[in-house]
Amino acid sequence: MSSATDTMSTPHLRVSAEKSQQDLPNGETLGRAPPPKSSIEDKFFWTYTEEPHRSRRQAIIKAHPEVTKLCGPEPLTKYVVLGVVSLQITCAYLLRNNSMLSWPFLVTAYLIGATANQNLFLAIHEISHNLAFRSPMANRLLAIFANLPIGIPYSAAFRPYHLTHHKSIGVTGLDTDLPTALEALFLDSLLGKAFFCTFQILFYALRPMFIYSPPFTPIHLLNLVVQLSFDYALVRLTGSYQPLFYLITSSFLAGSLHPCAGHFIAEHYFFSNVKKGGTESIRDLKTSNGKKNPIPNLPPPETYSYYGPLNILTYNVGLHNEHHDFPAVPWTKLPTLHRIASEFYETLPCHRSWTWVIWTFITDSDAGMWCRVKRSEGGRVVGGGTKTSGRGGEGISAASVKPEEEGEDGWKESEIQN
Numbered sequence: 001m002s003s004a005t006d007t008m009s010t011p012h013l014r015v016s017a018e019k020s021q022q023d024l025p026n027g028e029t030l031g032r033a034p035p036p037k038s039s040i041e042d043k044f045f046w047t048y049t050e051e052p053h054r055s056r057r058q059a060i061i062k063a064h065p066e067v068t069k070l071c072g073p074e075p076l077t078k079y080v081v082l083g084v085v086s087l088q089i090t091c092a093y094l095l096r097n098n099s100m101l102s103w104p105f106l107v108t109a110y111l112i113g114a115t116a117n118q119n120l121f122l123a124i125h126e127i128s129h130n131l132a133f134r135s136p137m138a139n140r141l142l143a144i145f146a147n148l149p150i151g152i153p154y155s156a157a158f159r160p161y162h163l164t165h166h167k168s169i170g171v172t173g174l175d176t177d178l179p180t181a182l183e184a185l186f187l188d189s190l191l192g193k194a195f196f197c198t199f200q201i202l203f204y205a206l207r208p209m210f211i212y213s214p215p216f217t218p219i220h221l222l223n224l225v226v227q228l229s230f231d232y233a234l235v236r237l238t239g240s241y242q243p244l245f246y247l248i249t250s251s252f253l254a255g256s257l258h259p260c261a262g263h264f265i266a267e268h269y270f271f272s273n274v275k276k277g278g279t280e281s282i283r284d285l286k287t288s289n290g291k292k293n294p295i296p297n298l299p300p301p302e303t304y305s306y307y308g309p310l311n312i313l314t315y316n317v318g319l320h321n322e323h324h325d326f327p328a329v330p331w332t333k334l335p336t337l338h339r340i341a342s343e344f345y346e347t348l349p350c351h352r353s354w355t356w357v358i359w360t361f362i363t364d365s366d367a368g369m370w371c372r373v374k375r376s377e378g379g380r381v382v383g384g385g386t387k388t389s390g391r392g393g394e395g396i397s398a399a400s401v402k403p404e405e406e407g408e409d410g411w412k413e414s415e416i417q418n
Contacts, residue, residue, distance in 0.1 A: 032299065036172075036376055042181050043370040045270070045300055050378065051169045052302060053324040060325065060341045067326065067340055074330035077132040077315075081123050081146045088116050088149035088250070092234065092243035100245050110258070113250025115313055118260040120146050122315045128159040131330040144223050148230050151247040154205075156223035160214040160382050166327055168379025169268075170302055170372075175379070176208040177268060183207075184369035193362045193369065200264055201255025212381075260310055262354025265361050267320045270300035270373065272349065273366040278356055279304065282346040302373045306351040321348055 035042035060067060091108055098105040127143040130136055143155035161176050168174035179187075183203070187196045196203065234243050255261050271279045306318030315331040317323065322334045322345065329337050338345050351357055361367050 041185075043184070044181070044372055044374045046374050046376065047170075047299060048375070049299065051375075053169070053321075056321075056344060057325045060344055063344075064340050067329075067337055070330075070333040070337055071326070071328040072330070073131050073134055074126075074332050076332060077123065077126060077330070078142055081120070081132075081142060084116050084119050084123070085146065085149055088113065088120075088247065089234075091116075092149070092246045093238060095246050096238040096240040096242050098242060100242070100249065105242070105246065105249075109246055109249045110253050113246060114253035114256075114258045115260060117150055117247075117250045118254040118258065119313055119315070120149060121254060122317050124155045124158055125162065125317065126315050126331055127155075128162050129327050131328075140219050140222075144219075144226050147223065147227060149247050150251050151227075151231065151244060152251070153220075153223045153227040156217070156220040157208075157214075161208050163382035164380070166324065167382060169324070170375045171379035172374050172376060173211060174381065176211050177204075178372055178374060179203075179369050180207070180210075188369040190362060196369065197261075197265070197358055197362055198256050200261065201252060204255065204264070214381075257358065259355050259358075260314055262310075262357045263306065263314060263317050263320075266304055266306050266318070266351045266354055266357040268303055268373075269361065269367070269371045270302070271304070271351075271357075271360065271367055271371070272298075272300040273371065274360060274364055275366060276364075278353075278360060279349040279351060281349050282307070300371070300373060301349055304349060304351050305345065306354060306357075308352055308354065310354055318351075318354075321345060 032045065032047055035044065035046045091112055095105055095108060100106075123146045124143045126132065127139050127146065130139050132142050133139050140156070143159070147153065147155040165175050165177050170178065172178060183196075187193060231244055234247075235241055255264065303321050303324055305321045308318060311318040316334045317331075319334040319338060322329070322337050326337060
């Protein structure tokens with residue numbers, strides 16, 4: 001972690017004056033809130049502070065106003081999507097006569113299929129921010145096309161949950177990326193964490209159903225019809241179910257024990273309790289030979305970036321602080337954003353290996369399911385829908401949620417100024 005002098009030059013999270021001036025219960029550190037009442041012993045880091053990305057975005061724009069010129073669609077995205085979709089359909093066709101247990105099927109599904117489908121998951125992530133075309137409808141249609149090799153309809157459902165995650169990061173009952181207390185209670189052990197990492201794609205698919213439900217729209221229906229029609233045509237034209245099994249197996253492996261799947265954990269689980277090194281900031285690596293330099297009473301980071309070679313396969317999703325700070329900046333320009341605002345990003349703890357993240361998350365008792373920052377208030381719902389209380393006593397009041405304005409569609413360039 002960065003040194004005390006380094007942190008003086010970077011923006012801090014803003015804390016409610018009323019909360020910060022009070023004596024916090026049980027000797028908690030500044031900004032830490034007591035967990036909500038629950039029958040489950042809650043070990044998450046509950047906080048009064050607002051999410052960090054808005055404050056840092058404002059500070060970066062003030063220091064480097066030129067970063068706003070990086071916003072806007074990236075034309076290259078549609079060509080990458082076309083290439084990866086073509087690759088997966090070709091592999092599926094070539095494996096039409098191979099058993100699911102044969103080594104060509106399994107090796108191809110893990111090395112090529114899982115990597116390709118993780119790439120398509122993240123293409124849909126990129127497209128959900130309207131960063132492939134200027135037309136919102138063109139982005140929706142490209143996301144449905146990118147969905148084809150995934151095998152199950154996913155893109156339309158993903159978008160409202162993901163944009164709500166951005167505008168409600170850490171807000172329990174809204175941010176479906178957060179594990180519930182019930183999940184953490186049963187899975188915070190070596191075997192439990194190994195199970196979670198192996199089947200994490202199922203957790204991300206099923207958890208939102210227990211949190212809240214956005215409305216079913218014509219885009220959801222189109223995604224469903226196109227995907228099922230594609231699956232049916234693939235089976236009929238090849239005369240085999242194996243191509244479809246290949247695509248679904250690739251999707252499962254993409255969210256399982258695969259190096260690229262490390263980003264799911266690396267992005268928002270904090271590793272500040274881990275005693276061995278591995279998440280030092282870039283500045284620490286340059287100035288202190290990689291020695292960990294913890295700062296007492298500093299709240300754990302909510303978001304980590306990853307600076308490693310797998311970013312080239314994953315739309316630079318590893319630059320996750322940069323992405324959350326500026327969701328309107330496309331994947332090709334996130335490295336430029338990092339370079340321009342390096343004094344803000346090089347002091348933050350970061351990852352250098354997603355494989356290390358998975359291994360440490362499973363095997364280290366100081367990392368795990370409870371290592372998430374949560375807040376009980378704030379946030380905005382994107383796409384409307386009915387919000388329900390979460391599991392394990394983690395529901396939030398409807399009064400604390402600001403619904404998305406009628407007709408607003410994703411992120412507008414002007415919004416990064418707010």
